[in-house]
Amino acid sequence: MPTLLIRNGRVIDPATQRDEVIDIFIQDGKIADIGVGLQHFADATIDATGKIVTPGLIDMHVHLREPGREDKETIFSGTRAAAAGGFTSICPMANTEPPCDSAQGMQFLRARSQEHSVVNILPIGAVTRGLKGEAITEFGDLVYYGAVAFSDDGHPIMNAELLRRALEYTSMFNAPILDHCEDLNLSEGGQMRAGAVAYRLGLKGIPAAANSCQVARDIVLAEETGGHIHICHTSVRAEVEYIAVAKAKGIKVTCEATPHHLTLTDACMEGYNTNYKMSPPLGSEDDRQALLDALRSGVVDCIATDHAPHSAMEKDRVMAEAPNGIIGMETAFPVLYTDLVLKNEIGLPTLIERMTAGPARVLHLAKKGSLALGKDADVSIFDLDTEYTVNPDKFFSRSRNCPWAGKKLQGKAFATIVGGKTVFLNGEIVV
Ligand SMILES: [Zn+2]
Incomplete structure (x- = not known):
């Protein structure tokens, strides 16, 4: 070589x-x-x-859409977007069509990656078969074929008993469960974060509790089982406050924040632009300040983009019908550098830590996240x-x-x- x-x-x-x-x-x-x-x-x-010169950035939360929706993204295009954004390792979520919930799915991903990927692909296996929230997948098989974590992201795990068993099961594999925390009853029909802006715009609001309730539940289950829960895309103050308390108690909980929740707020919805529609939705300025505090203190372990490609045809609909999410790998570092580091919100080494050593620690990637000799x-x-x-x-x-x-x-x-x-x-x- x-x-x-x-x-x-x-x-x-x-x-x-x-x-x-x-x-x-x-x-x-x-x-x-x-x-x-x-x-x-x-x-x-x-x-x-x-x-x-930094350790290669690691994005532990992306959606590549292959197999199933290659019109939105493929392993070929998504890994090139990653490389162009400075990411050397990315973790594709399992919510493809069909979902990556079996040895067969992992083998497909591995074969396609070897052929088409220009960065390291560290796959995430589904927690439940078909992401249906009913039967737990074969974690052992998924780990054998390369899974570094488990997640049903895109589909919140509503069944607490199932999550409890999954946390017990995953303890055997030293791999976290990455949970998209959302109570679907509380969030049903919502288009943005509930609050004054939603009221003024006439858009149905999602209460902060829709997300924070599930974070509290996950922490309780992690404490009881000793399993490692990782909270995806924190977006409201209560979530990071609960996580700070849990960490202080020694509970195995880690979390991420996205570039958009760290730099944008619900005020961006004023123009009814569906490119600001996310799940979880953009929060208030107070939420954003809480996330920044948590990012500085280390309560937020890492930054992940939640890169979520959607076609223009789908996004170009009325707010209620447009899908959630934005792409993020090609803009993550510049957005965070420009809006946070240059505005003295966080230091440059802290930003780099949360995009390199932070995710490496969460995922137990001993050879990544640092430029030390031998890495x-x-x-x-x-x-x-x-x-x-x-x-x-x-x-x-x-x-x-x-x-x-x-x-x-x-x-x-x-x-x-x-x-x-x-x-x-x-x-x-x-x-
Ligand atoms: Zn999610």
Whole structure:
């Protein structure tokens, strides 16, 4: 395998508390040396002068739509979108058609990934067969074929007894259950977060309790079983407050927040643009401030995009009928860098930690999330200085449902290196 030298970049590796201008030498897909003025002969060199070099970003919550809805996204297009956003590892959720709920489904994903993926695919297996919330899948089979976690995301697990048994079962495999917390009775028919904006716009609101009730339930079940529950896309103050208390008690609970819940609020719904319709919905400014506090303190372990491609035809409907979700991998780092780091909401090392070492810790990925010697050579290089305008027509994703179209951002990925191989460089996929 060709060797690679990354020269003269500002290396920020929160896991080892490194932040200095230095070289990195990559050999056999691993970080082989790191230091000032390295003299190794390398087959290729990337000049990272003036740029930052980080561990490859990990997105533990994406939807690739293959098999079933290849018109929205495929493994080919979705992994290229990931690479263009600086992500080297992504975890596709199991809610494809058919769902990834069996050894066969995992084998399909693995075969297609080997053929079409340009980043590491770390699959998530379904918790229940057909995502129906009735019968638990064969966790052992799913782990054998590569599952790093289990989730019915897209379909909340309403049956508490089933979730209790799943948490007991998953303890055997050292893999968390990632739960989309939503009480479907409380959220039924809702189009956005309940509150003054929903009232003014005449849109049916979803109370915060629709999400926070299930978070409280999950914490109770995690405590009783000792299983690891990971709360997907936290969006309201109460959720992160409950999680903070649970963590202090030593309960095995972790959580993520999305770029959109960290930077946008329900006020964005004013223009009735369906690209702001999500599940869970965008919260109030108070919710956003609570998420930011939790992100800074580490109560929020990681940032995940919930990349959810939908066709323009589907999104271009009245609010009640439009599907939930937005794409996010190609804009995540620039949005967070521009709206949070440049506005002094969080520090750059904290942002990087929550997108690298944080998800690696949640998913027990011992070889990822850091640039320490011997780790997998998954590396991202970002240009923090050049301002650019988001143009969805240029996305590698097959979908265009992005609320940041036309926004000026900084922090674009310059190069993405996966297992020592450069897959994205200066705007282009190079494999
Ligand atoms: Zn979800």
